[in-house]
Amino acid sequence: MTGNHRGLRYNVQRGSCAAAVVLLAATAGAGPVHADTQPTPVPSGAVLRLPVVPDRVDAASPGCTKGSHTVMKAVPWAQQQLGLGRLAQFTEGSGVTVGVVDTGVSASASALHGRVAGTHDALQDCVGHGTFVAGIVAAAPRAGSGFSGVAPAAKVFAARGTDAAGTARADLVAQGIRAAVNGGAEVVEVSAALARTTPALTSAVHYAQQHDVLVVAPAVPDTQDTSAYGTAPPERFWPAAESGVLAVVDVDIDGHRPDTAFVPARVDLAAPGQGVTGVGPSGAGHYLASGASVAAGFVTGAAALVRAYQPELTAQQVAARLKATSYPADVPRLDVSGALTRVSATEQPVRGLQKPAIRLRPVADHSAAQGRALTLAGCGLLVALVLGAAGWLTRNSRRGGAQ
Numbered sequence: 001m002t003g004n005h006r007g008l009r010y011n012v013q014r015g016s017c018a019a020a021v022v023l024l025a026a027t028a029g030a031g032p033v034h035a036d037t038q039p040t041p042v043p044s045g046a047v048l049r050l051p052v053v054p055d056r057v058d059a060a061s062p063g064c065t066k067g068s069h070t071v072m073k074a075v076p077w078a079q080q081q082l083g084l085g086r087l088a089q090f091t092e093g094s095g096v097t098v099g100v101v102d103t104g105v106s107a108s109a110s111a112l113h114g115r116v117a118g119t120h121d122a123l124q125d126c127v128g129h130g131t132f133v134a135g136i137v138a139a140a141p142r143a144g145s146g147f148s149g150v151a152p153a154a155k156v157f158a159a160r161g162t163d164a165a166g167t168a169r170a171d172l173v174a175q176g177i178r179a180a181v182n183g184g185a186e187v188v189e190v191s192a193a194l195a196r197t198t199p200a201l202t203s204a205v206h207y208a209q210q211h212d213v214l215v216v217a218p219a220v221p222d223t224q225d226t227s228a229y230g231t232a233p234p235e236r237f238w239p240a241a242e243s244g245v246l247a248v249v250d251v252d253i254d255g256h257r258p259d260t261a262f263v264p265a266r267v268d269l270a271a272p273g274q275g276v277t278g279v280g281p282s283g284a285g286h287y288l289a290s291g292a293s294v295a296a297g298f299v300t301g302a303a304a305l306v307r308a309y310q311p312e313l314t315a316q317q318v319a320a321r322l323k324a325t326s327y328p329a330d331v332p333r334l335d336v337s338g339a340l341t342r343v344s345a346t347e348q349p350v351r352g353l354q355k356p357a358i359r360l361r362p363v364a365d366h367s368a369a370q371g372r373a374l375t376l377a378g379c380g381l382l383v384a385l386v387l388g389a390a391g392w393l394t395r396n397s398r399r400g401g402a403q
Helices: 003-014 017-026 077-082 129-138 170-182 199-210 292-309 315-324 336-341 369-402
Strands: 097-102 116-118 155-160 187-190 214-218 246-251 269-272 276-279 286-289
Touching (some): 077 269, 097 170, 097 292, 129 155, 129 276, 129 286, 129 292, 170 187, 187 292, 199 214, 214 315, 246 292, 269 292, 292 315, 292 336
Parallel strands (some): 116 155, 187 214, 214 246, 246 269
């Protein structure tokens, strides 16, 4: 795009119609205006050699996950694909608390500083996985780093769904869900995908639903090794298999899942989850992680944005919005911007939601699309009037000269 056309777009957006008339005349023969192109995302691992954050540590060996000192300065591929940089004009998730039921969340993680509360045992994270997922949800941008979370102004309530080494248990997950609900969370991410459920876990999910809290969970385990489950691996994993829980699977940069991945009986959404960049429990650098629990973090962050932007929606309606506005695919893919700005034509009305219209907040120094269109139309009319008047004056002056 030429400099003149950039100036034209800027002035029209600001409503400077007089300047636009001059620019229209000056650029009349400059050729068509081309849309700005987005950089092609590349896998995070191809840019930097980042350490991989584990989902558990060896309980027999002392020490926790070591801090990373390698910073991802470029915007990671997942953030680029989801277009997260364009969402701050709508909301950043302020006022919403997100529960993360995982290995804990480090309260000292700089990208989450001042926004982490939780149960007494969950404010430290020896493994690092819970802090990584919390960062996907709510990490704030930092100078010199290209990474930030989906809802960088949201608060985090940390709860343990695992033992100290990172092994998930149904009783701990159930306790974690209840603790997050009681801690004020409006969305709860559970990183565990358990082969069996318990009455306590089912009861905890129902407890969340009774309090209008949306539960998001991986539809499959993070591991791609199905051999541990025998020749007939289970198709359902909990709590994702519970009715009303938003079940998520992971995809790579090309929208594919690993060939050896589990095939769940039911899944609602797919989101980035292979080779994803994030923060860890210590150090100023970044890590890599993969799996459906990572993808659940992106969906959880999107749900937090919707809850902040449209607080009148119930948890059920937020889930319906995320699914209805997703990209069509074998497994519908998360579209965060779409969830905030549009409603799919195929979306079914949700009980209690009479008007699916989107509430747009005014943005300083920017007009809405309709305003820009009306301004352009008005400027076009003004140009036509100016040119018509100039032609009329020219013809009259020629007649006067002839006389």
